[in-house]
Amino acid sequence: MAETRVLDRDRWTTALDELTEAxxxxxxxxxxxxxAIGHQYEAERLPFSYLAYDPKDDVxxxxxxxxxxxxxxxxxxxVEHPKEIDVSTVGVPEPAVRVLDRDDAATLITFFAVGPGTES
Incomplete structure (x- = not known):
């Protein structure tokens, strides 16, 4: 069964740093x-670098x-001025993070393991 948890704002920096490492x-x-604009891909299966929250700029x-x-x-x-971050890592085919902005637009970040012979 899939498990999604909403992160407490005071854990955003630490939790996203942990996800980056994982x-x-x-x-x-x-x-x-x-x-307003529909579903748009910003990146598809590119090498992951990092995921972070900057509390100073609220981004x-x-x-x-x-x-x-x-x-x-x-x-x-x-994602400027996020109001919610949800994490699904247990019981899902691909772990994902959803960031909801103040206008209710969602950014979905989905992770894919790199298999043998796959270049990243």
């Missing part, structure tokens, strides 16, 4: 689900690339 070397897709940052000659540039997607 998913190092994996691929990630970033989807924006916005009622969640997910970064891809920057770890190999194939993907030398780090691309960042930012």
């Amino acid at each position: 998913h190092r070397g994996e691929l990630v897709s970033i989807e924006v689900l916005d009622p 969640v940052i997910v970064a891809v690339g920057g770890r190999s000659a194939r993907y030398p540039v780090v691309l960042r997607h930012m």
Whole structure:
């Protein structure tokens, strides 16, 4: 059974740092689900770099690339003024993080393990 938990705001920085460490070397897709513009992919199965919360600027940052000659540039997607972060890591085919902004647009970050022979 899938388990989703809503993170307490005071744990955002630590929890996202822990997720970064747990998913190092994996691929990630970033989807924006916005009622105004529809469903948009920002990145599809690119090498995961990091996921962080900056409390000073009140922004969640997910970064891809920057770890190999194939993907030398780090691309960042930012969610300003997030109001909720949900994490699904147990009982799901692919672990995921959902960040909800103040306008109720959701950013879905899905992790994919890299199999043998898969280049990241």
